Amino acid sequence: MESSSSQRLPFWLESLLSETFFNACMVHEDAKKNEKNIFCLDCCEAICHHCLHLHNSHRLLQIRRYVYHDVIRVGDAEKLMDCSYVQAYTTNSAKVVFLNPRPQTRACRNSSNNCISCERGLQDPYLFCSISCKINQIMRNNGLMSEYLHKCEVLTLPEPGSDDWFMTPDSVFEPSVDRLTIACTATTEIVRKKRTSKFEISLEAREANITEAREANIPSVLETIGNRRKGMPRRSPFN
Incomplete structure (x- = not known):
């Protein structure tokens, strides 16, 4: 299924990058813990864990939060696409990557390595700060997304209690910290x-x-x- 705005970008991927997560689920607005922190790749929509009984046989992706922005685990991302050269971070003992670039309040200074797409400072040898930035660069170079996407027929959520459903902002960076x-x-x-x-x-x-x-x-x-x-x-x- 192809998006009309971009013939080379799958609809599920475009929906994933444009979706707003962690808002209250309107179907279960009276229930507790009704944040929409799960993305269904088959329905191309965000759902809460109260909606899971309607998506039992679907491919489900857990969305997490890191420094107030949406991230997914590297292990899940690599099942869907090539995530090489996208900077990874470690939070709650799990490696994650950002879905979209974070806004910058000031120009990046004293950085020898910046994101090719948005100029955010990065650690070597990374080239992109988020999945979206890598996709944008591929599209600018007229590359085919099919070369970077993986065929994933099964994608399940982690077992309850084996992983945190919400990543807190007080996490640490995965790359090494500089001497300064x-x-x-x-x-x-x-x-x-x-x-x-x-x-x-x-x-x-x-x-x-x-x-x-x-x-x-x-x-x-x-x-x-x-x-x-x-x-x-x-x-x-x-x-």
Whole structure:
């Protein structure tokens, strides 16, 4: 089945990239956890898990979220198409790729490798930041999508409880982090440890140290920090 807007792009793929996920399912609007986070390749529509009984024999693709954007697992994507040179990320111990490019608020600087399609900064040796960017580049070069698509007759969802249905934004990148980022992170951790050692000491420990210092007649740094007050103002003598 071909799309009228692009004779070389399958309708299921065009629907997948243009669909809006994680909205409430209107059929099950009163049910809990009714987010549309599943895509049916045979019906070319997004569904929630309450709709699964109507799509038992269909090819189903689990949609996940990473930094507030739609992603799919690399293992699922490779069953459908060639995902080489599309940057992958690791979230919740699973490798994922973005369906569409993320918007950029500022121009990418100090990046030696950018996405060929949208100019987003990438890690080497990747060329595309999302599946959509790779497809757009293939279409610009008048390439045939059939050379990049795989025949997939069976595509099932993961077993319940074996995988997270929702990927949280606090995930980590799969590529290695550069030295500058590591240095900044290390500096931040050192500052946090210093602040913790000085100011985040429990009240009981502070009072115990102050009492011990008083008994030994030793000035306490903790007492100075905990009772840091200005002295009484005194007027300078008149000349």
